[in-house]
Amino acid sequence: xxxxxxxxxxxxxxxxxxxxxxxxxxxxxxxxxxxxxxxxxxxxxxxxxxxxxxxxxxxxxxxxxxxxxxxxxxxxxxxxxxxxxxxxxxxxxxxxxxxxxxxxxxxxxxxxxxxxxxxxxxxxxxxxxxxxxxxxxxxxxxxxxxxxxxxxxxxxxxxxxxxxxxxxxxxxxxxxxxxxxxxxxxxxxxxxxxxxxxxxxxxxxxxxxxxxxxxxxxxxxxxxxxxxxxxxxxxxxxxxxxxxxxxxxxxxxxxxxxxxxxxxxxxxxxxxxxxxxxxxxxxxxxxxxxxxxxxxxxxxxxxxxxxxxxxxxxxxxxxxxxxxxxxxxxxxxxxxxxxxxxxxxx
Amino acid sequence: xxxxxxxxxxxxxxxxxxxxxxxxxxxxxxxxxxxxxxxxxxxxxxxxxxxxxxxxxxxxxxxxxxxxxxxxxxxxxxxxxxxxxxxxxxxxxxxxxxxxxxxxxxxxxxxxxxxxxxxxxxxxxxxxxxxxxxxxxxxxxxxxxxxxxxxxxxxxxxxxxxxxxxxxxxxxxxxxxxxxxxxxxxxxxxxxxxxxxxxxxxxxxxxxxxxxxxxxxxxxxxxxxxxxxxxxxxxxxxxxxxxxxxxxxxxxxxxxxxxxxxxxxxxxxxxxxxxxxxxxxxxxxx
Numbered sequence: 001x002x003x004x005x006x007x008x009x010x011x012x013x014x015x016x017x018x019x020x021x022x023x024x025x026x027x028x029x030x031x032x033x034x035x036x037x038x039x040x041x042x043x044x045x046x047x048x049x050x051x052x053x054x055x056x057x058x059x060x061x062x063x064x065x066x067x068x069x070x071x072x073x074x075x076x077x078x079x080x081x082x083x084x085x086x087x088x089x090x091x092x093x094x095x096x097x098x099x100x101x102x103x104x105x106x107x108x109x110x111x112x113x114x115x116x117x118x119x120x121x122x123x124x125x126x127x128x129x130x131x132x133x134x135x136x137x138x139x140x141x142x143x144x145x146x147x148x149x150x151x152x153x154x155x156x157x158x159x160x161x162x163x164x165x166x167x168x169x170x171x172x173x174x175x176x177x178x179x180x181x182x183x184x185x186x187x188x189x190x191x192x193x194x195x196x197x198x199x200x201x202x203x204x205x206x207x208x209x210x211x212x213x214x215x216x217x218x219x220x221x222x223x224x225x226x227x228x229x230x231x232x233x234x235x236x237x238x239x240x241x242x243x244x245x246x247x248x249x250x251x252x253x254x255x256x257x258x259x260x261x262x263x264x265x266x267x268x269x270x271x272x273x274x275x276x277x278x279x280x281x282x283x284x285x286x287x288x289x290x291x292x293x294x295x296x297x298x299x300x301x302x303x304x305x306x307x308x309x310x311x312x313x314x315x316x317x318x319x320x321x322x323x324x325x326x327x328x329x330x331x332x333x334x335x336x337x338x339x340x341x342x343x344x345x346x
Numbered sequence: 347x348x349x350x351x352x353x354x355x356x357x358x359x360x361x362x363x364x365x366x367x368x369x370x371x372x373x374x375x376x377x378x379x380x381x382x383x384x385x386x387x388x389x390x391x392x393x394x395x396x397x398x399x400x401x402x403x404x405x406x407x408x409x410x411x412x413x414x415x416x417x418x419x420x421x422x423x424x425x426x427x428x429x430x431x432x433x434x435x436x437x438x439x440x441x442x443x444x445x446x447x448x449x450x451x452x453x454x455x456x457x458x459x460x461x462x463x464x465x466x467x468x469x470x471x472x473x474x475x476x477x478x479x480x481x482x483x484x485x486x487x488x489x490x491x492x493x494x495x496x497x498x499x500x501x502x503x504x505x506x507x508x509x510x511x512x513x514x515x516x517x518x519x520x521x522x523x524x525x526x527x528x529x530x531x532x533x534x535x536x537x538x539x540x541x542x543x544x545x546x547x548x549x550x551x552x553x554x555x556x557x558x559x560x561x562x563x564x565x566x567x568x569x570x571x572x573x574x575x576x577x578x579x580x581x582x583x584x585x586x587x588x589x590x591x592x593x594x595x596x597x598x599x600x601x602x603x604x605x606x607x608x609x610x611x612x613x614x615x616x617x618x619x620x621x622x623x624x625x626x627x628x629x630x631x632x
Contacts, residue, residue, distance in 0.1 A: 011474075015474065015475060015478050018475050019475065019478060019479070022475070023487070026487055026491050027491065166623075167371055167620075167623075170371075170616075170619045170620060170623055171616055171619070171620075173619070174563060174567075174612070174615040174616040174618070174619040175612050175615070175616070176567045176570050176571060176574075176587075176608075176611055176612065176615065177571070178570070178571065178574040178587065178590055178591075178594075178608070179570070179590070179608035179609075179611055179612045182590060182594070182597065182604045182605060182608040183605075183608065183612075185597055186597065186601045186604075186605060189597075189598065190597065190598055190601055197597065197598065280480060281480070283480075287482050287486075287575070288482075288571055288574065288575065291574070291575055292594070299482075302483070302486060303486065303575055306486045306487075306489075306490040306577075307490075307576055307577075309490065314486070314487065314490065317483075318479070318483050318486075318487060321479070321480050321483045322478050322479055322480070322483070325478055325479070325480050326478050329478075
């Protein structure tokens with residue numbers, strides 16, 4: 001068990017290193033574009049070279065990667081213009097003796113967002129908090145509902161109820177989030193006027209925040225529910241064919257007791273991982289929902305920064321998204337092992 | 347010999363199509379998909395207007411009317427025409443992307459599952475890295491870095507789907523390579539290439555066809571989402587996601603501008619999903 005955990009942890013570190021290198025390389029391989037972007041297309045090569053030197057962009061890509069990661073000390077130099085020390089870690093207003101030697105991702109320095117005009121650190125945590133609110137609400141609705149529907153469908157395979165739930169879950173999963181946003185908004189916002197069409201989490205907009213959250217949560221649940229329902233159903237169908245279920249029925253237990261006391265627990269082992277992996281979807285997959293409802297979350301931050309070529313924010317957000325995804329995978333594997341004695345003890 | 351074999355496989359295919367009739371759900375899916383394929387093929391004939399031409403008179407009253415059945419958008423462009431032509435975009439980009447992803451994913455899956463050892467390790471490691479990115483993050487990075495275009499969307503889909511397909515094919519290859527007919531083929535002295543593509547791959551086709559159909563649906567969603575997020579095809583050519591993006595802010599005044607393209611993409615994806623379900627049901631029967 002411990003060996004397994006350590007092995008997975010090592011693979012997590014390896015994956016994150018490769019991913020960070022990829023995320024860095026995707027944008028920083030051609031730093032010449034930065035100079036052109038800052039100085040405009042009519043700048044001379046000489047001007048561009050000088051800016052690149054000032055920004056420390058003229059050094060090899062691997063050096064810049066390790067500095068960005070925080071395992072090499074940030075570059076430092078003396079400004080040619082006024083003799084003051086400059087460098088990656090130098091910040092205006094911070095005296096030279098307090099300037100840290102290392103300032104990379106590992107030190108928690110995520111860079112400066114060109115879109116929000118503030119350090120990425122000052123924006124990313126608030127946005128993550130907002131997304132967490134949305135995701136936990138959706139999760140809290142989705143998990144019990146999907147288990148209930150999945151169990152009801154799977155306990156009698158091929159029944160009318162089973163077919164109805166199965167087909168309905170195929171259909172709901174097939175509606176793109178922006179389309180269900182359009183459909184729900186035209187019913188509840190335009191038609192009935194019960195709910196607001198945007199969720200800026202700002203009570204001044206005239207709608208209580210609780211009502212603002214209804215549609216975003218509904219769209220996430222609608223899109224995600226069907227997949228989990230089908231996983232729970234498949235597992236339940238499988239469990240219902242086992243000999244111990246037949247024994248339980250033959251010894252005269254009520255169907256209700258067979259389901260609740262014998263089938264339910266065993267049917268939950270396989271979908272456990274699937275349910276945990278939905279956390280992953282909730283953190284990043286909400287990009288679309290957040291865009292539809294103007295929700296100030298992590299996904300919208302990622303999208304907005306990508307659309308305005310804000311490299312530092314996109315890099316930080318992508319790294320974080322991958323970290324969440326890899327961690328939920330490990331948690332899923334561990335949970336699966338704990339729930340399943342056959343794997344736990346072998 | 348070859349003739350009768352071809353005839354046999356055609357009649358088997360027909361038998362499968364006929365079987366689909368027994369699954370009403372699958373049939374509805376098939377009809378929806380066929381409907382959109384026909385719309386895409388005959389777009390130049392059935393489209394009432396040029397999708398990019400502007401009817402300035404329609405700007406005053408953009409709602410659905412006798413001339414513009416689905417109404418017009420904020421630039422006076424006919425929405426029916428744009429929905430019709432938008433099906434062409436989706437039904438070219440998605441099949442091309444899925445087909446290439448299948449070619450790459452199958453090849454890698456066959457290699458990994460057949461040779462195992464370091465080949466398997468290497469392919470799996472690289473796939474694990476790609477799959478550790480949430481798909482939408484990868485789409486955003488790729489499109490942001492290389493710019494929005496049909497080709498880049500196709501490349502992004504291939505990049506994301508190939509490792510997933512690789513895993514499916516690898517799993518099936520690991521199972522199939524132990525079968526007796528593979529041992530027989532080896533004994534006959536068939537090449538590895540022959541064994542992989544003639545003996546293993548065709549025998550794995552059942553689940554792969556179902557997956558391909560589902561994947562067409564996912565890819566359609568992905569194309570729509572990219573369009574909606576502003577990372578899709580550059581204007582003015584119509585794509586459904588982009589049409590919703592352009593009109594969503596005006597939903598409360600002109601809901602028709604968003605509703606029609608949203609309904610179009612939904613019906614196509616539902617079609618693919620139901621068709622996949624019908625085929626899965628049939629393949630489990632035999």
